[in-house]
Amino acid sequence: xxxxxxNYLIEAARxxxxxxxxxxxxxxxxxxxxxxxxxxxxxxAGIAEQNMIGVSAGLAKTGFKxxxxxxxxxxxxxxxxxxxxxxxxxxxxxxxxGDGAGIVYxxxxxxxxxxxxxxxxxGIPNIIILSPADASEMRACFKLAQESEQTVYIRVGKxxxxxxxxxxxxxxxxxIIPVKKEAKTDIVFIGTGSIVVSALEIASKYSNSSVWxxxxxxxxxKKQIVEVILNSKVIVTLExxxxxxGLGSIISEIASEFNVKLPxxxxxxxxxxxxxxxxxxxxxxxxxxxILSIEKKINDFFLLHNLVISFVSQ
Amino acid sequence: MNFNVINLRKTVLKMAxxxxxxxxxxxxxxxxxxAVLYRNHLHFPEGRFDDPNRDYLILSKGHGVMxxxxxxxxxxxxxxxxxxxxxxxxxxxxxxxxxxxSGIEVTSGSLGHGLSVGVGMALGAKLKGSKQRVFAIIGDGxxxxxxxxxxxLFAAHFELSNLLVIVDKNNFQAMGTTDEVLKLxxxxxxxxxxxxETREIDGHDxxxxxxxILELLNSNTKKPKAIVAHTIKGKGxxxxxxxxxxHYTRLTSxxxxxxxxxxxxxx
Numbered sequence: 001x002x003x004x005x006x007n008y009l010i011e012a013a014r015x016x017x018x019x020x021x022x023x024x025x026x027x028x029x030x031x032x033x034x035x036x037x038x039x040x041x042x043x044x045a046g047i048a049e050q051n052m053i054g055v056s057a058g059l060a061k062t063g064f065k066x067x068x069x070x071x072x073x074x075x076x077x078x079x080x081x082x083x084x085x086x087x088x089x090x091x092x093x094x095x096x097x098g099d100g101a102g103i104v105y106x107x108x109x110x111x112x113x114x115x116x117x118x119x120x121x122x123g124i125p126n127i128i129i130l131s132p133a134d135a136s137e138m139r140a141c142f143k144l145a146q147e148s149e150q151t152v153y154i155r156v157g158k159x160x161x162x163x164x165x166x167x168x169x170x171x172x173x174x175x176i177i178p179v180k181k182e183a184k185t186d187i188v189f190i191g192t193g194s195i196v197v198s199a200l201e202i203a204s205k206y207s208n209s210s211v212w213x214x215x216x217x218x219x220x221x222k223k224q225i226v227e228v229i230l231n232s233k234v235i236v237t238l239e240x241x242x243x244x245x246g247l248g249s250i251i252s253e254i255a256s257e258f259n260v261k262l263p264x265x266x267x268x269x270x271x272x273x274x275x276x277x278x279x280x281x282x283x284x285x286x287x288x289x290x291i292l293s294i295e296k297k298i299n300d301f302f303l304l305h306n307l308v309i310s311f312v313s314q
Numbered sequence: 315m316n317f318n319v320i321n322l323r324k325t326v327l328k329m330a331x332x333x334x335x336x337x338x339x340x341x342x343x344x345x346x347x348x349a350v351l352y353r354n355h356l357h358f359p360e361g362r363f364d365d366p367n368r369d370y371l372i373l374s375k376g377h378g379v380m381x382x383x384x385x386x387x388x389x390x391x392x393x394x395x396x397x398x399x400x401x402x403x404x405x406x407x408x409x410x411x412x413x414x415x416s417g418i419e420v421t422s423g424s425l426g427h428g429l430s431v432g433v434g435m436a437l438g439a440k441l442k443g444s445k446q447r448v449f450a451i452i453g454d455g456x457x458x459x460x461x462x463x464x465x466x467l468f469a470a471h472f473e474l475s476n477l478l479v480i481v482d483k484n485n486f487q488a489m490g491t492t493d494e495v496l497k498l499x500x501x502x503x504x505x506x507x508x509x510x511e512t513r514e515i516d517g518h519d520x521x522x523x524x525x526x527i528l529e530l531l532n533s534n535t536k537k538p539k540a541i542v543a544h545t546i547k548g549k550g551x552x553x554x555x556x557x558x559x560x561h562y563t564r565l566t567s568x569x570x571x572x573x574x575x576x577x578x579x580x581x
Binding site: 050063081089 | 366413414419420421424426427428429430431432433434435436437438439441442460461464465467468471472
């Protein structure tokens, strides 16, 4: 997924000399090819993210199309005010890439983990928030971002977990995408980002379940969400982000707004920082976001709500 | 349209009284700088504030925005109504600079933002091969913000010789003198150490301001430029000068009349 992004970046920059890449001294090796092919469109702004966002605003104001790359722990979190005032208030066409979202930097600890970025950005007017689940969605998201002419944040999580789509995705702004559909749906799994891969695996164990991926967190097609959840018994939302202010909250808000009465099980980071160090898989377990922990949570939730759900016979 | 500094100060007073607003002293320290820039240096093709080839004036120190509004009035970019109804419900001109207002390039007031945006514009102009210049007025208090120093580093590194930073050094910030709050030390030396071609001048002497700007604009170095302009907060009105209360104090009928009278005597 990261290579897809790097390749698209080169393609975009070679097609349009107004496309410029700014990085806050991150992306070692990722941009080697870009630097080679488009050296005049590459700017390492140094470890100075606040200034980098302001500079991107100035470049956008003078007709350029900046793409700003950073780790999502810094872009957007460290520069939230610059995003609000310098970019979004003026609706400037700047694409922000937040890499390593969630707990990807499992061994580096809290400073490099990012599980509140969606929540922090959602309240800012004019921002578009995209969160691709795989390379196909990344491609579609990047295209949407380029066409949008406003400030876009692309959240890039764990990038090497495999694909959820076996074909290129045709994405319209706000749309959610079916990944697994059944004629009758009791459980709707709605996920965003890399965790959609886990959602698919979990869903395969439940009969009458469907899985939807949400690459557009803002804006989001509320009517489509309502159609998807309307005749089901329960929703499970999944995200590698806090259970507060992210996808779980978005779906709950929509269900509430349209008076769709059904239980919503929100799977995500349960309002805690990481305590331990370890590999990605280990950190997922710590946050109970590994397959087994998620399944346990879901089944406990079903029990709590007296939901009778049938499993696929093994 | 001669940007007479007495008239500009009168416009500021009129606005501030009409809107019962604060930040009068913040505007008064940069009146001469604004006047010289608009009168002699800022290039607006056909007088248009939205011409893509204009020079950019960044008021990073957004608290001084009334000085800029006063210049807009001279340019007829805003009408008398906007002055008389400053801060009235539904009016557009805000208490800090706001890029939604025609003629204002950046939204500031949250300090330490404008300079970075200006640096980006200077980079953009340079990449386009355009002759546009960026003039950025920052406050000395504003230089507490770390992002200012990030922007200075960036400007020097990318050799943005089309950028002129003017520090409105009035030695005060909201809660006291800059020395009391967070010492800045020798600003000229600091800016020189950041690889800016730097001059230190009296920020109320229009002839000197003009001459220094010209000299820096004509310099052939690749360095970005800076002027440390020594100014007086509240300049022009005896009871406001170096009296930091006028960061926050609102005019009464009496102080308004008294201030106008002082300006008339100077005229």
